[in-house]
Amino acid sequence: MPTNQSLRAFFDELASDAPAPGGGGAAAAAGAMGAALVSMVCNLTVGKEKFAAVEDQVGEILNKSEKLRIKLNNMMQEDVEAFNAVMAAYRLPKATPDEKAIRSAAIQNAAKIAALAPLTTAQACAEVIELTQPAAEMGNPNVLSDAGVAALCAQAGLKGAALNVLINLGMIKDESFVTKYQADLDQILAKYDALANEVYQSVKGKL
């Protein structure tokens, strides 16, 4: 099974002593897996006479889940790049006061980008969670459990990305930046963690 082989290569890379890809990339991958499962539910619903009444709505969910899947797939790469930029800033020379100031500013800039990358991942995972509820309600009931697994994967992505936002915010000295994005994160996290739990419990109750 070639797909299994290629996934194994990703897991090997994740497991290695290279610090990237790490949790940030894994969070984006979990979110992408959730989006893919929403798409699967939709693809097994649209075009079937039995579900003609919800055809348009499910088609719209599919359209959104496919866009989120591409976005989260790209976030895996962006997370690695943001991490590498932070590491590169730390490696800048720091022999003179001027060099120190330049290096410090570069670290702060890179840390901001590294905090915003997982925040984008968290937001995209929240949007996936939002899609799992109508997918579970309107989708083909034969794949109801897949809609539940979609919510769980996107939830792991949301909370995993949140941990990565927090670790990066911890490096940032600009207090107004930290306060603003911490508040954004708290809001997304509270709302969509609860919604994912709701979708999971509802699906579980119907099996």
Place this chain on the structure above:
Amino acid sequence: MPTNQSLRAFFDELASDAPAPGGGGAAAAAGAMGAALVSMVCNLTVGKEKFAAVEDQVGEILNKSEKLRIKLNNMMQEDVEAFNAVMAAYRLPKATPDEKAIRSAAIQNAAKIAALAPLTTAQACAEVIELTQPAAEMGNPNVLSDAGVAALCAQAGLKGAALNVLINLGMIKDESFVTKYQADLDQILAKYDALANEVYQSVKGKL
């Protein structure tokens, strides 16, 4: 990035209208991702003078996480095979009473195997969650957030696999089989879902 490309192929397959791989495979993949992140934390801890005091214990965690990673990777394939066996049983002829009896027995057999496959996945994910706690406590604090993401991925794998156990138990007429494995599942689910939440909250509190 070749790994990203190959992951994209897995997500494409998941998103398609092929019913397998589906949520069962995604749950095993989430668990494998959790195991890989535990290994990453250990690999960035062992061999460093600073962590010499916990070298042996972390080495043991790594040994276990790598075994679980291989097991969960294999479960992705076994889940597809178990699903295909159920579908094949449903396609058996049912023209005569004899054929009907043979087909019905074959479906029951295949459903039992299909229920036990995600139960194995759930158990392996529970073992990964168990490793995330000492990994977060003893591992290199620079990768503390990765131990947290490991717990979240394994939690999604545990609960996602549970949904797949439940959907398959629903097909099984042997009541003692259903009662036994439902009880096993409930026990694992209650204990390790709570432990994963604990690890996540503890990691989040330290960031």
